[in-house]
Amino acid sequence: MSQVNITKQHPDVYKQLAALSSAAEAAAAAAGLDGKLIELVKIRVSQLNGCAFCTRLHTREAVELGESTDRLAVLPAWWESQYFSPLEASALGLAEEVTRLSVPARTDWDNDALSEEQVSAVSWLALVMGAWNRVAIRSGYRVAP
Template identity: 80%
Template structure:
């Protein structure tokens, strides 16, 4: 079966995902997470899921917020760099854990840098970003220069 645009096929479901996404972003803001970190989480989840459309979209959003290109360049191997704070490293590790669903759970990211509220917010961001990745990939959203 060819790719179909899920948003056009079932716009009400798409709108519910958009609402869910907004709620996750509001939770992140209420938890005190920096908007640049929110974008880093979205990019990292999209990297793991292989969603070029969302990687490009959120990289542009991160740059618009003032994120540095060096940090974006090493995001795929964040744990090997010294660019990320303990809080950012914990959030990225948690986002990877939620995205990959390791069994048994990988908890090396849990350094205590994230509060329970922040941990929950990052988890919701990863869950909703994974859903967006699947919509974009399944719908065949084009990524061209």
């Protein structure tokens, strides 16, 4: 029994993660982060973690918010493009650093575009998204066309 849907086995824990996720999103919005940027962070973390379910889910949500297909297409190599503002580039770099847990910590994302509140909010978004990715992968959420 290599794969068990952990969300069904312990629904109360799932609900707690959902509450934490909502709190992280509210903190990001309160810190002045745009909804599209919040989704970009979630997508990028999901890409890094190899979670097809969450990548598709948040890509669809980003499109609903008006995100362009060009920006979504270059997101895996965002640093090579000119599509992202300094604030967005900083948030994406920070999300990658939090997701990969670079030791020593990478700071190339730190261009002073993010306030301390925004650094905290993006960090929480990346941490929570990583947890969701692990839930989806561990539970065997499959993605079909």
